[in-house]
Amino acid sequence: MSENSVKKDDINGSVDPESIKDSRFTDNTGKSESKKCEDNSNKILVALDGSEKSLKTIQYLCDFKPFMGKDILLFNVLSPMPDAYWDMNIDFLNDEPALPDTAQWETEQRHYITDFMEEAKVQLISGGYTKDRVSFRIQERIRGVARDIIDEASKGYFALLSRRRGAGAMLNMVMGSTTTKIVEKLSSVPILLAGVQRANNSIFLALDGSPGSKKAVDFTIRAVAGSDCRIVLCSVLRDLGLRQGKNENMGDGPGWINKVFDKVTLAIDDAAQRFQAAGIPVDRIKKKIITGASTRSDVISATAEEEKCDTIVLGRRGQSNVTDFNIGRVPWKVIYVARKMTVWIVS
Structure with a gap:
């Protein structure tokens, strides 16, 4: 023994x-x-x-x-x-x-x-x-x-x-x-x-700048502060019929699109700074913005898998925040699509 x-x-x-x-x-x-x-x-x-x-x-x-x-x-x-x-x-x-x-x-x-x-x-x-x-x-x-x-x-x-x-x-x-x-x-x-996938202490945190995603950041920081966890901060923007691709510079697109891009960029940068302040080394934090997604839940799940993360973290409700529903459609879909991974739903 x-x-x-x-x-x-x-x-x-x-x-x-x-x-x-x-x-x-x-x-x-x-x-x-x-x-x-x-x-x-x-x-x-x-x-x-x-x-x-x-x-x-x-x-x-x-x-x-x-x-x-x-x-x-x-x-x-x-x-x-x-x-x-x-x-x-x-x-x-x-x-x-x-x-x-x-x-x-x-x-x-x-x-x-x-x-x-x-x-x-x-x-x-x-x-x-x-x-x-x-x-x-x-x-x-x-x-x-x-x-x-x-x-x-x-x-x-x-x-x-x-x-x-x-x-x-x-x-x-x-x-x-x-x-x-x-x-x-x-x-x-x-x-x-x-999930059934073994934990490797790599966390994929989906952000959209909403109050729900901010709560997800708060909770994750409390959970992993001072650890050597790897954190991937990612925002997935849907296909607006104007731009395609991943990590694409929004350039001189319409002003409202740039505002959306700036909002999620700010949310990711702020989250990264907070994780660093909580003791996560800067080289253990990765930032991503993906545009042109037809289905956000599929892209979140696929990207988390590509990044070799074992856990996906989402706010219970996102930007739409429809009060008639207790959980947003993206978290629900991710639970089903990423069926082998651990999923955290944060209220």
Whole structure:
């Protein structure tokens, strides 16, 4: 065993069912609240469902070195019965007679997910995290898996980390139903969707000069400050029917086009200066402006791949900022197009 390896017995990661019940309560409106107000601003909430896919999320945390300065809470919502039972619209928890195997199923699931969480914690500590920074919680389902995760994530966490698909997702689907609900509804905290591509600490930050992209810059700086991450700052402008190509000098084009170009140039230059001030070496920062794009999401994904980046960062909403929609179309498309990469959606 290497000197960095850790035994499960060395970690106090056991979960007492009574402590789980005591940590949260449900009032008669069905809302779940925490009894203690904690400062979660430096803590990443990691949603795990016990699947092999979710275990790869732990690998992402081990690979992405800047997060080792964050506290990590591994979080699971445990259902008291199989998902199929909920579809029957019968109160098996209170109606008699209850199905005979429900209690046994829940006990087995609790044992399984507890072992899973303990193993995940072992891997994080072996990967470089300190014991005091990693904890886990198994919470009984209250309002539904997605809603319970959203409720917890809304308590001021630095970010929510999840995967696109969990245990029940169909093979040909990019995102499972739980993750889709979370991305659509949770706008109070950045959402990090870990991909299957191994993290190499190279980040592609898509900028358009909007308030949303400025928030993406702010969050990324807080995440990587003082690290040796490589940062690619890129703005992709659509084909306006006037100019084509990449990194093209806008020259003597119409005044309003030059204003757009100047705006994104200023946004990129400002972001570069801020990353330098946060400790990122100038030779680890690259600036790009791409014009003539027919589909921004495709160009963002392709360019991030060309730059050998593992993570794409976008603001939740861009220049259009349509209030009827909780997330812009470009972030949505990038999640699907860059399906192997990690995508950060910043609110």
